[in-house]
Amino acid sequence: MNDIIQRMWIRLWYLVVWLLPALALGLFSGRVASETWANVYEPRAIVAMTFTALTTVLALLMVRPHPLSETWPLLMMWGYALYPHPDPLVWTAVALLTAVCFAQMIPLPALPERWLARGGLVGTAVLFGALYLLTIAPGLLPADNGEFQFIAAQLGVAHPPGFPLYTLLAHLMTRLPIGDTAAYRVNLLSVMTSTAVLLLVYQTVWDMTKRVWASATAVLALGTATTFWAQATTANIRSLTALFAALALWALVRFYQETQASRENPTGATVIPRSLRRGIPTTLDAGIPHSEDFVRNDKPIPRSSAFARIPPKDRWLVVAALAMGLGVSHHLSLTFMSVVFVIFVVVVDPTIVKTPKRWLRPLLAALLGLLPLLYLPLRASTAVRGASADLATWSGFIEHVLGLGFQGDFFYFTDPLTLGLRLGVMGNILTFQFSGWLLAGMVIGLALLLWREWKLGLLFGLSFGVFTLITAMYRAPQTVEYMLPAYVPMVLCLGYTARYVGQSKSSRPLIQLLTASLFTAVLFQGWSHWPSYWQMHRMEDARDYAQNLLADAPPDALILANWHWATPLWYLQEVEGQRPDVTVRYVAPGADPYGETWAQEIAAAWGNGRDVIATWYDPTTYANLPPPEPLHEAFWFRQQPRTTLPANFTPLGANLGENIHLLGYLMDKPTTEIWQEAVLTLAWQPISQSPNLPISINAHLIGSDGRSYAQSDLTVSPQPGGITLSQFRLTLRPGAPPGDYAIRVGSGETSTAVTTHTVTPMSQPPITQxxxxxxxxxxxxxxxxxxxxxxxxxxxxxxxxxxxxxxxxxxxxxxxxxxxxxxxxxxSSNQWAVSSEQGQHYVPLGQGIIWIGDPISNLAVSPPPISQSQTSLLSQHFTTTRPLWRDYVVSTRLVGYEADGFHWAWCDLVDYVPAMGAIPTLKWIAGSYITSPHSIDYTQESPTYETYCQSVKPAPGAPVLAVSDTAVPGQSIGGMVTLYDAFTQRPLPILDERITAQFPWIPLGQTTIAP
Known part of the structure; x- marks a missing residue:
């Protein structure tokens, strides 16, 4: 009887291990096929059952001959077969996860390890070289990127610390017969340096793990990270910084391995760490001491060259020292990593402290890396931009190389409150780069390293930690880019997480599932980032802006530009020779408020009889200047009034009420997508009012249903004489139906139709929660x-x-x-309905930005949280549907209300670039999630105010909203947030007509002061 029962259980087991994976495959395939094709054929239920029956029969036949050890990955398909919702992303993830698990089970060819390593390197170079070439920026770029392009073309001197090595390499690129412009060729240098970083990452992970999957996962994670991809396709110095960090880390890993090997095998035979073996035949020599982690392989190392006669571990010290010498001469931020590297060397090999002879070669290599700095004094006397005679003096040279002009930015965020907020922002920077699953894999890898090979864990952990802490304290406008070298040790930890693939037999499925999950995550990361970089590849915003401005500037005009637009203007003039008669002058921040500096520069030049074009606008400080005329996105202060309609305008010849005569208009494009901006430029003259009296004018896009779906309101001061041009920016809000719209212009109670405009659906799906x-x-x-x-x-x-x-x-x-x-x-079914998500927020703004919380009313719990000696966190969260090309500022206000709940008793304001300046909107891509933290501070001390509604912060740069000392228990306080253009101060439109009908900002609700 027992035998019969046992045989029955065995047969039942064989049936289960056949049916479970087979049915998973059949049902999964049938469901995917049905959801893809059932909507094409009718009746859908019959089609779905037919598809599922066919795929299930095929799956049963395919799986039957195979044991569970070969088919267990199919069990994951039950995840989607039973999933309650149709979702292509879910079934794609399940399919990829299953495929990767099967791929890991396929034994690699019996090839020498060096062939596998070289194959991986070639594959990395081909894959990412092609990816970055497909998405490379097509040409001219703004700000620092534009500076690097024109400095490279003319062998000039860049802003401190000068970046001489980068300038020389980029200049060599400009001489290649590739591409149409020097700007494109300089962008191409970043493709090369970034691909080189990935090659070093691949080699480093390979040296640690001897696993193709581990190396590939690390490379894909870094290569598709948000900022790394952006830097790989644009002219920048960060990729080269990451290259030197990656080279040094690779050399130090090799130094560690050689040091360990020499301790285990003082006779000179190669010793391979046990944890890194991959089926290598080995024997243990009882006469040689060894640890549990290392085994001996009696293959001698050939030493024929002079360099090879240097002890292997010291060879790698020379490479690391050269990398750090080049890195520090390139950018001083790598100095802090260099300190960690020196500590690591001493920890790995303490005997080096007692053997000064071993210092000589690394020191010479490091000094050799400083040689590019000689470029600066050699170019000091040349007539190129950035060159100065001071560079040939010790004081001038040191000041430029050390960037002493920026020394106030180092260790800027050191106040505990501000630093705490800033460290939180650093976490946002990491989620901005990598998916949460990959970050978890990095933490696991670091923990495994600290457990198994703690010295490497110390190297990677301290390299990341120290660099991140220094960057967090540094006031940099683009912290997200400064962090690039820190991403390298992170992905090395990620690669280490996957090192067990193909090792432990008992835990193979679990380990393979973990590695497959990481690999699937990096594939999804790359796939989600691809549309944004493909879109950016097809845009040349900086050239369009600068070239249009130069083309339409009057003869001998003066263009006053902020740094963002000064560099592409200089490039077009000095490299391509466009409009040499126009003067482009950079307006640098000074001791006075920036708006006042601009107003003074404009007034002085305009008073000297020159036409002035400004790329920056401040309505408050410009109040006493003549009214400017819009010139594309800039502002033209004319010397002579405009007397004729511009040639590209459509004539109108109609009156708007009794005050305005409409002369003509210009639309920037014939069609506009929903959630995009249409620009209407209107030419008009006042009829009866005083020319100096401002006039309110509005423009609307009216749909076929008679509703307004876009609106722009201006209060315009007419030109003292001649024709006035006014520019209306109309952003179609979500909810606008495609079709033909009427453009109506109004003033007061009157309005008139100007033209029609075609609105089309969005070409990219909006971001949804x-x-x-x-x-x-x-x-x-x-x-x-x-x-x-x-x-x-x-x-x-x-x-x-x-x-x-x-x-x-x-x-x-x-x-x-x-x-x-x-x-x-x-x-089809009528059973599904959307769930009511109480408390969620989704307010669309211009340029595809979405505000998704948080309101201050979320703090309105019992007891009220705003009380003395207590700090409350008010964070603002944003996402975006597309990559952005403009810099926007987040303006957050805290208000204490009078007893009527309407009038303000006191207020405080914080304006800054998102995430405390760390993640500018210029760096956002579709799907980015950004948090801008604010602290509500209620102390017993009375806050000091610089100006109305602007308190002196407890620490420089602190995003602190102060509660006034006049606040009383039970008082209602509220918040509000807006965004505006950092250059033109133009508010970003709120695309919710319910909100704009009541407020010019997004209301954050109300709470109360605690008793």
């Missing part, structure tokens, strides 16, 4: 979002994909009714 994938008869629902910003006025956004593109439907008052939608297996 609730992704779905359910088809209707003519469209597919891709996601939905709730907004509860206004009390008792919930708004629902439904995002649809149509045959022509993407549209958003807006529902108010809690209406959640939906048409019949497809569900699992592509079968």
């Amino acid at each position: 609730h992704r779905v994938y359910r088809g209707a008869s003519t469209a597919r629902l891709l996601g939905y979002d709730w907004d509860y910003t206004l009390p008792d006025q919930p708004r629902l956004y439904l995002h649809w994909q149509t045959a022509d593109g993407y549209v958003t439907e807006v529902r108010d008052n809690g209406d959640t009714t939906l048409p019949s939608l497809t569900g699992p297996w592509g079968v």
